[in-house]
């Protein structure tokens with residue numbers, strides 16, 4: 001072979017001619033249970049009015065503003081998010097707070113107390129980010145595991161308050177593998193070397209996921225939402241086992257259309273069996289109407305072999321996705337009914 005193209009220049013265009021459905025609006029009102037208006041120290045979404053225009057255009061009734069990570073005091077992030085978004089539009093936004101890890105070395109009740117302060121300021125849930133279990137270390141330099149007993153009072157507090165705990169545990173399985181010619185996320189990891197968690201300084205993927213399972217089991221009175229299909233969209237069998245075992249466990253589907261859509265038969269069975277336990281989420285920010293429409297097309301149509309991003313890029317891997325053609329009663333649950341149960345006070349039907 002002469003003059004082989006570099007992999008990065010290879011952009012094949014499919015010659016397949018199959019039905020292409022344009023889904024402008026979702027069949028039911030949508031609650032985006034996982035998105036970010038503020039990320040890592042800065043506002044990541046437009047001003048509330050511009051964001052509301054996108055939401056209205058895309059049929060998104062409510063958006064959960066999830067605080068994930070950053071250098072700032074989580075309580076002040078809650079205050080600012082409520083002031084900018086939820087305060088002026090209380091029926092359109094939900095706010096989730098992150099733990100104040102600076103309090104980890106204090107008394108075990110202090111994390112729970114600070115979360116209660118966040119709730120008093122308007123937070124409607126807690127978000128644990130992937131730093132927990134992966135990179136977060138305590139004062140003695142030890143990795144803090146997802147099921148660390150020092151978090152127990154915080155988990156119990158969320159349960160007492162009737163508020164959910166969203167947990168983003170681990171990351172795609174391939175991020176934990178060597179970066180070589182067999183890695184299915186090779187190009188993505190080249191672009192984001194900081195997402196590569198292979199090596200002795202990181203715990204193995206499976207241990208983080210098992211720790212999540214232990215956490216959810218240990219707190220049956222607390223509602224947990226496993227972000228990104230419970231962190232294991234590559235193995236829905238595992239996630240399904242956990243959903244069967246733990247009635248207090250839900251998952252959001254954010255950021256995983258690429259994974260779900262390349263296994264349409266398995267994913268469809270998963271959505272049908274766990275229709276009561278899956279929350280819609282986008283986790284792309286700032287959100288666009290077209291980004292939402294890709295997900296609607298995936299959930300609602302039986303279109304085949306299409307792009308999982310609106311711009312046709314394949315950042316997560318070189319494959320296409322297939323629609324699930326879900327029935328109306330499942331769509332209604334995933335789009336908004338389940339979120340209405342999980343987030344108390346969220347006006348989703350209105």
Ligand SMILES: [Zn+2]
Nearest residue numbers: 034036068283
């Ligand atoms: Zn997120």
